[in-house]
């Protein structure tokens with residue numbers, strides 16, 4: 001992937017993610033809020049994660065900046081864990097053409113959203 005190709009793909013994803021701003025009022029009217037982190041991981045850092053068994057792949061979408069991690073929080077600041085709380089967000093992600101890690105069979109990762117694999 002060339003640099004400009006990667007930048008174009010990252011930009012398209014960012015635009016899609018910005019549409020998620022509309023999720024915030026829905027969440028805020030309930031008892032949770034959402035944080036999205038976008039970090040481009042280096043190959044060295046990814047190797048560390050694999051060694052720590054926090055990731056299983058050396059060629060992940062995070063290294064190309066084509067993935068985000070999401071985390072819901074209760075109003076008092078405690079993180080919300082458990083796939084069931086993330087299903088509707090995953091459905092939203094799939095609806096706008098993204099891929100939700102909660103649908104994966106191998107490593108089920110409900111806290112992960114990325115560009116759809118081709």
Ligand SMILES: [Zn+2]
Pocket residue numbers: 062067068069111112113
């Ligand atoms: Zn992730």
